[in-house]
Amino acid sequence: MSLSILKLVSVAMAAAVVPVGVSIQAVGGHRQSRPVAVTTLLPGSITYPMPGEFLKDGRPQGNPRLERQLDKPLEIMTFQVSVGDYAACVASGGCQPPQETRAIPNDAPVTGVSYLDANAYARWYSEATGDHWRLPSDEEWAFAAAERFAGEFEGVENDANNPARRWLTSYKAEVELNIKPDPLPRSRGSFGVNSRGLSDFSGNVWEWTSTCYVRTTLAADGTGIASSVDNCGVHVLEGRHRAYMSNFVSDGKSGGCAVGRPPDNLGFRLIRDHAGWANRIFSWLGIV
Amino acid sequence: MFTRREALFGAAIGAAAVAAMPAFSATVTQADIKALPREKIKLVSPPFVHPHDQVAKTGPKIVEFTMTIEEKPVVIDADGTKLNAMTYNGSIPGPLMVVHQDDYVELTLINPETNSLAHNIDFHAATGALGGGGLTLINPGEQVTLRFKATRTGTFVYHCAPGGPMIPWHVVSGMNGAIMVLPRDGLRNDQGKPVKYDRIFYIGESDFYIPRDEKGNFKSYESAGDGYDDIVKVMRGLIPTHVVFNGKVGSLTGDNAMKAKVGETVLIVHSQANRDTRPHLIGGHGDYVWEQGKFANPPAKDLETWFIRGGSAGSALYTFLQPGIYAYVNHNLIEAVELGATAHFMVEGTWNDDLMTQVEAPKPIAVN
Numbered sequence A: 001m002s003l004s005i006l007k008l009v010s011v012a013m014a015a016a017v018v019p020v021g022v023s024i025q026a027v028g029g030h031r032q033s034r035p036v037a038v039t040t041l042l043p044g045s046i047t048y049p050m051p052g053e054f055l056k057d058g059r060p061q062g063n064p065r066l067e068r069q070l071d072k073p074l075e076i077m078t079f080q081v082s083v084g085d086y087a088a089c090v091a092s093g094g095c096q097p098p099q100e101t102r103a104i105p106n107d108a109p110v111t112g113v114s115y116l117d118a119n120a121y122a123r124w125y126s127e128a129t130g131d132h133w134r135l136p137s138d139e140e141w142a143f144a145a146a147e148r149f150a151g152e153f154e155g156v157e158n159d160a161n162n163p164a165r166r167w168l169t170s171y172k173a174e175v176e177l178n179i180k181p182d183p184l185p186r187s188r189g190s191f192g193v194n195s196r197g198l199s200d201f202s203g204n205v206w207e208w209t210s211t212c213y214v215r216t217t218l219a220a221d222g223t224g225i226a227s228s229v230d231n232c233g234v235h236v237l238e239g240r241h242r243a244y245m246s247n248f249v250s251d252g253k254s255g256g257c258a259v260g261r262p263p264d265n266l267g268f269r270l271i272r273d274h275a276g277w278a279n280r281i282f283s284w285l286g287i288v
Numbered sequence B: 001m002f003t004r005r006e007a008l009f010g011a012a013i014g015a016a017a018v019a020a021m022p023a024f025s026a027t028v029t030q031a032d033i034k035a036l037p038r039e040k041i042k043l044v045s046p047p048f049v050h051p052h053d054q055v056a057k058t059g060p061k062i063v064e065f066t067m068t069i070e071e072k073p074v075v076i077d078a079d080g081t082k083l084n085a086m087t088y089n090g091s092i093p094g095p096l097m098v099v100h101q102d103d104y105v106e107l108t109l110i111n112p113e114t115n116s117l118a119h120n121i122d123f124h125a126a127t128g129a130l131g132g133g134g135l136t137l138i139n140p141g142e143q144v145t146l147r148f149k150a151t152r153t154g155t156f157v158y159h160c161a162p163g164g165p166m167i168p169w170h171v172v173s174g175m176n177g178a179i180m181v182l183p184r185d186g187l188r189n190d191q192g193k194p195v196k197y198d199r200i201f202y203i204g205e206s207d208f209y210i211p212r213d214e215k216g217n218f219k220s221y222e223s224a225g226d227g228y229d230d231i232v233k234v235m236r237g238l239i240p241t242h243v244v245f246n247g248k249v250g251s252l253t254g255d256n257a258m259k260a261k262v263g264e265t266v267l268i269v270h271s272q273a274n275r276d277t278r279p280h281l282i283g284g285h286g287d288y289v290w291e292q293g294k295f296a297n298p299p300a301k302d303l304e305t306w307f308i309r310g311g312s313a314g315s316a317l318y319t320f321l322q323p324g325i326y327a328y329v330n331h332n333l334i335e336a337v338e339l340g341a342t343a344h345f346m347v348e349g350t351w352n353d354d355l356m357t358q359v360e361a362p363k364p365i366a367v368n
């Protein structure tokens, strides 16, 4: 993460002329026999809590909420990558089999996949389709998930003289959320569609993002960042709450949240980066 | 209504409890602590222990330690089986730290950028914050300094505890060690009389869980993370593939056998951060054994085998009376012989015929 993230506050919204939430459904993956549903989101902005951990004067701070601008349209898979999608990658030798022993429907999201597995799939799928597919960044995911984005636990106290306040209040906040484990993945679409027309956000499958865990020390005078250390061996997952997991972990139940209940399952969806038709249309319209 | 005997007993227990409780230190200010003298300790690799006084010569101080976490492949048996180890200061177990009661332990923990995982440290000797684990989690490229007051005497385990499934995996990958908090006036026997040791050795026992391939051969992995899924499966079976002292089969035998002389008193500190064990000195004893490791309890006398609970460290004091080679084992002999938990002492000196002698050498069985 760069030192410039906090500066973005002032420039955010500068180009937010397009109403957020307008989306265009499309079908991509042209070299694939089985096309994947993709939704294009128009540029917009979000205000969301930055991922990672923040310190000031050596003490944990709440995650700063920043307004972030997404200035390009986002082409994102409408559904998570499915068991069937992923099996094709395994069959062609591009992916390791998922660490999944349960009987999961073929059209359910693939689970038991690590960050490394998700990236292997993105590489293979890019090759297979001739497009560039990648994991969304945490902020892209938050933008796409819209009202389904949960982020950090709220109501966590930071008492400079008593570090235990933070542990007690975050534990309590998590207990109060009363999230029941919901282990078995369901057929795609089971968790409904959000306001952007995308399916299954924040169901029982948490999604890998390309955002590294980062610990940031805020300047004592509050004007910026004193230092930050990335740990790209750990990536951010999003779902019913934010989670941080080592890249090689594929089993959500085995933990990884800073607080509280571990994710039920780990899966992913991808974003397509290309100067495709949608971007061309937007640039003709002068939006980008 | 209680009897006079109960009342006396109750009073005695009350007094003992007060004596054993750490002093309530809310009145100690940061300034008081800052004013304490400091001592910097250079840690050494087990089975050796950094120089220290058995009886404290001064009042409490701040004892500074630095440990660097090293993730590295290590060979754990004679067949070249590889473990993607995680270590405190490069050794399995991590170094034994020695302080006195009421000293402040100030540890700087360094996780170099070249590592790939986040780590922390949970001291069983410390109070609060998950033993310090809640205040010490560091990423590669970070360091952290923790101070805690050594309020209770004894030998205590420390280990990595970076959350969830990472905890057992880091511990059985080598991230554990022990700290010894000595009473300021040194160790005492069951009669309350001072006892001293001439030598001290630290033995950290590890249980390893190395996955095998289809042919039954041990697998090796590029990195710790690559082996994670497979190792967790073996761990869940609860049957270790290796049970070893100091990181490797044979790390305390042959050239590395521990040395002592007849008449010398040796303190053997033994930790097991994960799994129960039962040390036994073949041909010797435990003269005084702090089986649970806590010096506020009188030591047990004359033990043959003692029990170290998983997640604890104990110690045994023994004065060698005969020369020879002694095997110090985990007396689950399958673990000792087949899985590796054997160490040796080479003891020089004069044989004591009174204690043992071969009255008659082997010969054919006498008829009639």
Ligand SMILES: [Cu+2]
Binding pocket: B086, B118, B119, B120, B160, B161, B162, B170, B175
């Ligand atoms: Cu660790």
